[in-house]
Amino acid sequence: MSITSKYYLDIDGTSIEQHDHHGTISREQNESNPMRAMTKSQLARKAGVSEQTLRVWLRDPYIRQQLAPLKLKKQQILLPPAAVQIIVNHYAIEID
Numbered sequence: 716m717s718i719t720s721k722y723y724l725d726i727d728g729t730s731i732e733q734h735d736h737h738g739t740i741s742r743e744q745n746e747s748n749p750m751r752a753m754t755k756s757q758l759a760r761k762a763g764v765s766e767q768t769l770r771v772w773l774r775d776p777y778i779r780q781q782l783a784p785l786k787l788k789k790q791q792i793l794l795p796p797a798a799v800q801i802i803v804n805h806y807a808i809e810i811d
Contacts, residue, residue: 750796750803750810758799762808778805 753761759769772778781801787794794802803810 750800752793752795753799754792755794758794758802758808761810762806772802772806775805778802781805 755769756766759766762769764772773782778801782798785795785798787798799810802808
């Protein structure tokens with residue numbers, strides 16, 4: 716049985732909530748993973764590169780292998796915390 720989660724970003728881009736079949740999980744309840752969900756454009760800005768460069772990075776075979784279990788789609792804009800963590804660790808991106 717798999718549990719699907721969806722991440723929603725407020726219009727101002729500051730608040731992210733995770734929703735699953737049990738309801739809403741607030742950020743305070745999910746502090747075990749300090750990484751947040753981010754859009755690809757936010758992650759590119761944090762890395763100091765363009766979105767196009769980030770897309771090239773995401774095609775790297777190692778990154779694709781690491782992200783495969785997350786079953787992300789190419790057109791997915793909001794990356795879940797686990798995906799952000801993998802990318803940040805591999806490319807040594809500083810997230811404040």
